[in-house]
Amino acid sequence: MKPRKAMTLAFFVVLLSIGYFSMHAAPTLSDENYSYHGDTRWQTNVTAAEETAAAEGKPIVVYFWTTWCTYCEDYNREAYADPAVQSKLDDFVKVAVNLDDDGGESARMQQEYNVNYPPQHVIITPDGEVLVRVNGYAGTDDFLSYLDAAEQRYASGGSA
């Protein structure tokens, strides 16, 4: 075996292992019905979520995100990793809309709530009335107070 050939072979071995290992180490972002953000799980089917919300009488948090948005990663690291936020979010139906999806639902939601950059949260009643908007990034405490405000508005039957 000549040195150069040995190097080239080693190169391909390393390349294939990088490919294989990295693929297996990648965290799941979404599967059939859910997408995962930080330690929280969000539905991806808006219609199904609206039905759930109507049945359970809960408001809906719609999270508009993309794979490349750095503030979304901040949410994953901060708010979504926070136990207080997680338990508060249980009072809502969670739907995540990927702004980059070409599906009709994503486009419909973007248009309906006039959203065109990530991250944004729009908290709505089961009928689609806006309760609270969180444009851009909010720290964990602010995020909690937005959720509280939404709950209060929902309870008092009003909207923003």
Added chain:
Amino acid sequence: MNVGTVLLGLAFGAALSGVGILGRAYVADDDAYVAHVPKLTAAAAVLLVSALLHLTYQFVTTDYSNAYVWENTASYLPLLYRVTGVYAANEGSVLLWAAIVSIVAMIAGTVRGISDQHAKLVHGLTLGLVAYFTGMLLAQSPFASIRTAFPGAPPGFVPTSGQGLNALLVDPYMAIHPPVMFISYALLAMPFAIGSAHFVSLFRGNGGVFPTWHGSVTRWLRLSWLFLTAAVALGGLWSYTVLGWGGIWAWDPVETAILIPWLFLTATLHAVTAYEPTGRYRVLAPAMTATVFALVVYTTSVVRSGVFRSVHSFADGGIGAAFLVLMGLTAALGVVLPVTYWLLETDDGDGDGGDDRWLRRANLVHLAVLGFGLLTFVSLWGLSFPLLRNAITGLEVSVEARYYNLWSYPLVLGLLLLLGFYMDYDADGRTRALAGLGVFTAATIVGAFVFPSETWQLASTRPNDALVYELVGSASAASVLPPVAYAILGTVKRTGGRIRAAASRDAKLKQTGITLIHVGAALLVLSLPFMYVLAGQASVMATGVGDGSMDTTRQAVPGSDYSVRVLGHSRTEFPQDPAVGTYALSTDQVVRRGSSLNGSVQTVHGTVTDIREGPRATVVQLDGSSVWVGLAGNGTATTATTGERIVARGRLMWNFVPSADAVVLARAETVGPTADPPENVVPTRVVAEGVSLAVYEGNQLRASGIAGQRRYPEQGGMQVRDVVIDRGLVTDTYVIAGVSDGTASITVKQVPFVTLMRVAIVALLLGMSLVALFDPRHGAVTDTAIREPAHETNPEVAD
């Protein structure tokens, strides 16, 4: 049919007939009609440049009869950003690309001529690219009529205002980043043509193009490398100032897509400089040369076609599908063809003359080529495998910055150690160099365990992480220091000797360039990890902003040495007091556009010449014309007086009433005097809100200025940040403020080593320019010979 489309059509015809003539001449080996090809090439170039100028003119004059112009600009933008709108979206970018490739084809054809078979083939391939791009533009034109955007509009309809430019692109860096990038991509068209022509020619038994074109390939590649480096740097600096992330690199798909060709081009240059026509790299160098452009097309397609939005977006035709086909073509010519040749080649000697020693300079260069190949693969794989996996299983996986960082980091350290070793080995011989390598490798491993503070850890590791992530992620950034030191020491020592020993001025300049490139690269690698691991940030809130009740004393920023004084608040709307003609139609314009305006909401202005009050409405005549403003209500609704100049907004009805051509149905709040127009009549394109502040570190003033955000209400409320950056020698102070509802949340970041990074980039660019210009063998300035000897040995790697 409009002027632009005609220009594109003619350019397409010229390029395609040139390709046809050359193809026939090449296959039949006769020169019929070939004399026309230079004229056709020049024609294509002139036509495409004219089309580009025509589009630019339409942007400058905001000609909204063109849908592309309407989508990407607005009258309130300053001239510079009206011009940059030209390449704000796909169609304009492809036109720019096509125009530059056509100029490259014209220059290359003129310099070398197209008399021999090889030159015909190369020129045919380059011209083929021009034809293809132009065809793409015909399919999805930047000159499409506005009717395509408003299918239901009456004939002659032209909107009065444009959609505006994507807010993120309103920045000086973004004004020059795309052209620089496309120049680089276009320059790569020549190496691609030469590389793929080489294999076509080998398969036809004509002996290959590369040996005689080696010099010209080297020149094109170096020039492209220079521009591509500048483009990456400009993009990074743009994201540093505009996105407010406080960093220059986030591994988003677009950034990764430009890095992939850069890394591979770097690998290719190392292979091409070590190329020997009958010896080493005789297959790999031409193959890599052809592959670079295929990679450019691939990454551009992936990013531009919106495949990132979903795997299915190729299906909707247009530029996406055209890019897909181009991807297939360039991959066939640039990847499949060389690989096939390599597999079929029976003579498997690698031209080393039976030299089986492991430690040779040529082998070290080969390691560098392979190392850059691996780095390219890491980025390429990160960009591609989520798509593959999604397409196959429907499962979406996330590729985070960690993936790119943690896989690339050890490879980069390895490359730096290799660089130091190569230089040392060359200067001081085997034993000394091996000892040096041992010492610095050991220092690197030790460095991985040295933590001056816990922030030095490269990445946060998580439970059940992959082994590689745990290993590399838990290492200390200190591990970057020994390889960088080794690379710089080795480079300076060896090239220092070479600069002194060089016989001519050109050779001295080239060696200086080589030094600058390698030292610059090492410094860049040094600055990057620290820029992220040592960056610190802290925030403070200021209340009562804007109503005078704010606290203007210094407030400490908790958790840092910083304190902040908020000195004032400003809120500005653009355009400021715009001339009425920029947002409202005159009565003449209304009459001229006629019924095409029917039913649309319009703003009109004019002098009141008649007022008629009816029981249910008041109508006001403007300029004595057939244009009237109608107001519901009985005279209480308007305060307009005859002779006054007013402006009104509302739905314009054509032939609504018998005595008037046009009636604008306004409400009281949408009518007012021109001198003081009502709020909701004047369009607000940008709302800039910010606080002027001073940031102190201890008692030292660090930074002052206005920080805040610009909101674009007509673009979905999109926001961009105005940041205050104080550029320090070691550390930048970076201030972001979000101002809303009287509260400013102020974040102060410390970003270290930005100046070092800038110096490193300047060193890289300067070094690349020197090598590209003054290389005694293949410099752009020094090389005047068209033909070069077919057999040459390269002093760089000759043992």
